[in-house]
Amino acid sequence: MRSTKYIIGFAALVCLVCSVVVAGSAVTLKERQTINKQLDQKKKVLGVVGLYTSGEEITPEEINKRFAENIEAKLVDLESGTYVEVSAEELANFDQRKARQDPARSKSVASNPAQVARVPNRVLVYLGLKHGKVDKLVLPIEGKGLWSTLYGFIALESDTNTIAGLTFYEHGETPGLGGEIENPAWLALWPGRKAFEKTSSAWNPKISVKKGVAGSVAEDPFNVDGLSGATITSRGVSYLLQFWLEEDRFGAYLGNFRNNTLKGGQG
Numbered sequence: 001m002r003s004t005k006y007i008i009g010f011a012a013l014v015c016l017v018c019s020v021v022v023a024g025s026a027v028t029l030k031e032r033q034t035i036n037k038q039l040d041q042k043k044k045v046l047g048v049v050g051l052y053t054s055g056e057e058i059t060p061e062e063i064n065k066r067f068a069e070n071i072e073a074k075l076v077d078l079e080s081g082t083y084v085e086v087s088a089e090e091l092a093n094f095d096q097r098k099a100r101q102d103p104a105r106s107k108s109v110a111s112n113p114a115q116v117a118r119v120p121n122r123v124l125v126y127l128g129l130k131h132g133k134v135d136k137l138v139l140p141i142e143g144k145g146l147w148s149t150l151y152g153f154i155a156l157e158s159d160t161n162t163i164a165g166l167t168f169y170e171h172g173e174t175p176g177l178g179g180e181i182e183n184p185a186w187l188a189l190w191p192g193r194k195a196f197e198k199t200s201s202a203w204n205p206k207i208s209v210k211k212g213v214a215g216s217v218a219e220d221p222f223n224v225d226g227l228s229g230a231t232i233t234s235r236g237v238s239y240l241l242q243f244w245l246e247e248d249r250f251g252a253y254l255g256n257f258r259n260n261t262l263k264g265g266q267g
Contacts, residue, residue, distance in 0.1 A: 040169060042067045048155040048165035049128040049136045054184045071138075072127040081252025082262060084122055094124050096140060114143035114236070114243035125253070128155065128164075136164050137257065139250055143240025146232040148172030150181065150240060156195060160254045163207065166190040178233030189224050192217040195245055203254070205245035209234040 042063050046052035051066050073091055075084040086094075099105040099120035106120045128136030138155045152168035166187055173179045180186055197206040206222040211231060214223035226234045244250055256262045 039063055044167050044169045045126050045138055048153050048167045070129055074125050075122050076125050076253050077122055081256045096120055113239035116143055141240050141244045145173050145236040146178050160258050161194055161196050163190050163193045163195055173233050178230040180227045194221040205242040207241050208238040
């Protein structure tokens with residue numbers, strides 16, 4: 001029969017070996033995880049502008065090729081709505097979540113339905129290019145659903161009002177209910193809808209997920225079908241879209257784009 005000291009020592013040794021193996025694996029796989037995350041982001045951006053179809057078999061090489069040929073990343077200062085000149089390395093390594101958590105690189109915002117507490121001073125946007133000109137704008141969005149923060153992108157046509165697509169790349173909503181924000185059939189309802197109601201003096205965010213079934217794009221341009229059994233998640237999508245499209249967020253940038261007053265033109 002083994003002594004208590006032996007058993008404790010053996011258990012401690014097993015724990016130590018396991019800890020070393022787990023830590024080593026985490027370090028070894030970190031680079032691969034980062035690469036996979038970047039590839040997934042690129043795939044989502046390609047999908048929201050119509051350059052990738054959900055379910056399509058695509059290699060990492062093809063993802064990078066399509067992205068390089070059709071997409072340009074830009075750093076935008078939200079307050080001025082202008083592009084920020086940074087090196088390619090800084091652009092590639094920009095982490096919007098870290099910027100949002102840093103008081104020196106973000107600001108707190110008033111209580112809002114999207115439940116966003118802080119907004120980064122700078123955000124990373126993507127320009128969809130066609131024949132060398134900006135065809136679509138891809139804007140990062142986030143806000144609370146029922147159980148989690150929803151992270152995604154909305155793509156606007158170059159008129160800055162017509163929605164080209166919507167996608168979410170991270171959330172913790174219930175599968176089959178709020179998780180349906182990833183359903184290709186639901187996402188297919190967004191293209192052609194209008195993000196803003198234009199008046200003589202302002203562009204007011206109006207796009208919304210309604211309870212029940214929305215009309216056609218022509219008849220009901222500001223609404224999209226609600227998610228069955230997921231009222232709070234549906235509201236969350238409405239709130240976060242309206243929050244980020246407001247004047248204090250992407251309003252200045254979109255206004256500069258419309259007026260062609262961005263530094264360096266339209267990308």
